[in-house]
Amino acid sequence: MEDGKSTGPKAKWWSRPTPGRTTRTAPDEPSSIEDPAPVADPVPTATATEAAVADDRASRTTTAPEPHPADAPPRSPAPEPVAAAARPVTPLHEPDEYSTPPYGGPGPWAPAPPVQRPVPTPAHGTPVPPQYAGTNGGGIPTSPAPAPLAPAPSAPVSAPPATGFTPPPHTPQQPQQQPQLQQPQPQAATQWLQYDPWGAPRQPLTNPGPPLGADTGRKKSRRGSLLVGAVLLALVAGGIGGGIGAYIERNGGLTQVELPQAGRSSGGRAPDSVAGIAASALPSVVTLHVSGSTESGTGTGFVLDGSGHILTNNHVVAPAGQGGEITVTFSGGETARGEVVGKDSGYDLAVVKVTGVSGLKPLPLGNSDNVRVGDPVVAIGAPFDLSNTVTSGIISAKDRPITAGGEKGDGSDISYVDALQTDAPINPGNSGGPLVDTDAHVIGINSAIRAADSGSAEEGGQAGSIGLGFAIPINQGKRVAEELINTGKATHPVIGVTLDMKYAGDGARVGSKGAGGKPAVTPGGPGAKAGVRPGDVITEVDGRRVHSGEELIVKIRAHRPGDRLDLALTRGGKDLSISLTLGSASGT
Numbered sequence: 001m002e003d004g005k006s007t008g009p010k011a012k013w014w015s016r017p018t019p020g021r022t023t024r025t026a027p028d029e030p031s032s033i034e035d036p037a038p039v040a041d042p043v044p045t046a047t048a049t050e051a052a053v054a055d056d057r058a059s060r061t062t063t064a065p066e067p068h069p070a071d072a073p074p075r076s077p078a079p080e081p082v083a084a085a086a087r088p089v090t091p092l093h094e095p096d097e098y099s100t101p102p103y104g105g106p107g108p109w110a111p112a113p114p115v116q117r118p119v120p121t122p123a124h125g126t127p128v129p130p131q132y133a134g135t136n137g138g139g140i141p142t143s144p145a146p147a148p149l150a151p152a153p154s155a156p157v158s159a160p161p162a163t164g165f166t167p168p169p170h171t172p173q174q175p176q177q178q179p180q181l182q183q184p185q186p187q188a189a190t191q192w193l194q195y196d197p198w199g200a201p202r203q204p205l206t207n208p209g210p211p212l213g214a215d216t217g218r219k220k221s222r223r224g225s226l227l228v229g230a231v232l233l234a235l236v237a238g239g240i241g242g243g244i245g246a247y248i249e250r251n252g253g254l255t256q257v258e259l260p261q262a263g264r265s266s267g268g269r270a271p272d273s274v275a276g277i278a279a280s281a282l283p284s285v286v287t288l289h290v291s292g293s294t295e296s297g298t299g300t301g302f303v304l305d306g307s308g309h310i311l312t313n314n315h316v317v318a319p320a321g322q323g324g325e326i327t328v329t330f331s332g333g334e335t336a337r338g339e340v341v342g343k344d345s346g347y348d349l350a351v352v353k354v355t356g357v358s359g360l361k362p363l364p365l366g367n368s369d370n371v372r373v374g375d376p377v378v379a380i381g382a383p384f385d386l387s388n389t390v391t392s393g394i395i396s397a398k399d400r401p402i403t404a405g406g407e408k409g410d411g412s413d414i415s416y417v418d419a420l421q422t423d424a425p426i427n428p429g430n431s432g433g434p435l436v437d438t439d440a441h442v443i444g445i446n447s448a449i450r451a452a453d454s455g456s457a458e459e460g461g462q463a464g465s466i467g468l469g470f471a472i473p474i475n476q477g478k479r480v481a482e483e484l485i486n487t488g489k490a491t492h493p494v495i496g497v498t499l500d501m502k503y504a505g506d507g508a509r510v511g512s513k514g515a516g517g518k519p520a521v522t523p524g525g526p527g528a529k530a531g532v533r534p535g536d537v538i539t540e541v542d543g544r545r546v547h548s549g550e551e552l553i554v555k556i557r558a559h560r561p562g563d564r565l566d567l568a569l570t571r572g573g574k575d576l577s578i579s580l581t582l583g584s585a586s587g588t
Contacts, residue, residue, distance in 0.1 A: 272438040277378045278390045280440040282331045284363035285433060286310060287382040288338065288352070290317055292324035300381035300433030301328070301352060302363045302442065304481060308354040311481050312432030313447055314343045314415075315405065317350045328354050331388055342484030344587040346492055346557070348404060348415035348447055349477055351484040363434055366441030368473035371395055371420060379424040379446055379469070381433030393424030393467075399544075401554035402470050404448045412588060416550065418558040419470035420444045426469035435471040444471030479560060493561045493582035496525020497532055499549040507537040507570070508552035530580035533571065540568035556582065 269275040284303045288310075290296060299316030303309070310328065317340050320326055326338040336354040343350035375395045383389055400421045405413040422435060426446050435444035450468035483490045498514040498521075510527075511520040512534050520534040521527050539546055541555040542565055559565065561584035569576050 271440070274378055274390065274392045277436060277438065277440045278380065281363060281378070281380055281434065281436050282388055282390070283361045285331055285380050285388070287329045287385070287387040288312060288316055288432070289327040289329065290320045290324060292319040292321045294321075295319040298382060298385045298429050299431045300429065300446070302380075302432075302434045303360050304351070304485075305362050306360050308357055308360060309341065309481075309485055310338065310352045310354065311445065311477065312350055312352060313445065314345050314348045314350045316432045317343060317352060326352060328352065329387065330357075342488040342490070344480055344484065344490035345405065345413045346415060346587045347472065347476065347480045347490060348417065349445070349472065349480045349484070349490070351481055363436075364439075364441045365474055365478055366437055366439065366443040368420065368443050368475045371398060371437070371443055371473075373397060376438055377422055377424055377443070378436050379422065379426055379430060379433060380436070381426070381430030381446060383425075383427035383429040385429055389430075391425040393422050393469075395420060396423050396468075397421035399558075400470060401551045402448060403550050403554075415447075416553045416557050417447065417470065417472050418476070418554045419447070420473055422469045422471060423467040424469060425465040425467070427465050430469075442474050444474055445477050446471050473558075476558060490587040491561055491584045492587050493556055493559050493563065494525075494585045495527045495530075495532070495556060495565075495580060496522035496583055497527040499552065501549045503537075503549065505537065506547055507539040508546055508549040509537045510534050526580045526583045530567070530578045532567075532569070532578065532580075535571070536576075537570045538567055539570060539575075540566075542566055 269279065271277070271280070281302075286301050286303065288299045288301055290299070297316065297319050299312055301310040301312035301316070304311050317326060320340070326340070327335055328338040329335045334357070336357050338352040338354050341351040341353050373395050377393055377395055379391045379393070381389055398420055400419045402417050402419050404415045404417070407413060420435070420443070422444075424435070426449050430446045431448075433446045434442045435446055437443050446469060448470040449465055450470070451464070452466055480490045498511045498518075500509045500511040503509040510532060514520045514522075521532055538552055541552065544555065546552045546555060556565070559582055561582050563582050564579060565582060566577065566579050569578065
């Protein structure tokens, strides 16, 4: 199918363009230019090889573009060329069927002169196409050099070269004689000096096309430039927009960092959660700052009623002595002066009262007999004067007999407590604070901890919590607090015997003598009435084993005066059981 393209062989990739677009159709022989009339049907004489070369070049001929009227002056038709005879030449070797350069085509293989594709010869002569529009190195086309209009003198005919190669016929162009328009001859090297292979907007000179100065090329170039510019602008804008978007997404703004955050919640918590328990109990907890003539300290307490009574530990208010000062600070920051209503070293409990304070919120009291091991608890206090501190844990054990105090040496300040053990962190300053259950009811008063080593910082011991905290059961604390508020003193349940605290055996042994030479069994007391004798070893109280004298005291003080107890004892190797009613003694 014909598509308007040449079907002849294409130019080889090693062909070179010449500086001009001059068509060579005859050898460089002189011909007469006096007669402008064309010669009809010239028949050049050539060998078969030369004819093949001519045919090959003729098959690759394309029509040269006509110069634009605005770019070049009008040309006069030139006479047709007259071919001269040439001597036949025999090829040096057979043609290469694979067209391998430089042996691709037939004919002599001497270096070929630079050529251009020949153009068809019109009826009135061969027109001279415009020279290739080169550039000045910056991509700006330069105008081709004008072709000569004056007649040129004829050159003598020269013999063919001795190499055996006959160049193709060439007839010099003959423009119409115009004596009035004389122009200078073009320079041979002008076109190569103007050619810039890197700045030329067109491809090699072997590709014909419209002149570079034509309007069509300019429009296409402008359209291409606009398209490239639009694409570049879109890419740049997209890159800038993407960068800004990524920056905003990562940093939350252009000038400052804004991190994502959850919105404000309503603040509600389950009443039995630690937060709910703390919110309910904290308004009733106070911090006590005690100062005396020789020492000072910090502790915790909680409000018992609307009259301003506050329950705390005896060892918290002890530094105040007789003329010391106690300052009570509430959870909201309000402060008030406090006075000791009553205290008891045997139970390590004290009651302080504040006056002139309204809006007090008493903390509800629970029942320590209902507590079970493993129940969750919350301890509230001011460890190391850090008020409103909340810690949580569980009940680790019940009925844990502990003794605290004894700094006086006579045993009058020793406390005997049948305590609740907890692993909720308790530290110095938590003393006197409430231990509450999941209903925010007080089940114990935080009083003591078991520290590593001796527990004294001065002696190198660890005074902080190691998960062994002890609280006075609230049932005992309630009875003592009521007595202190009502009478200023607390009563202790007793059995009326003196114990041998140095006994190393299992159980609590009754001593042989009492304090100050008195009898070990008080005459007329509960023990004497039940038949207890000196030297008896008490092993059980209400069915629970007793291993030492301290433990027997703890078990007795866990009851009220007037309660009836069943005791198991050993006398002379025999086991006995007795029953007695507890008496009452005033505390200190």
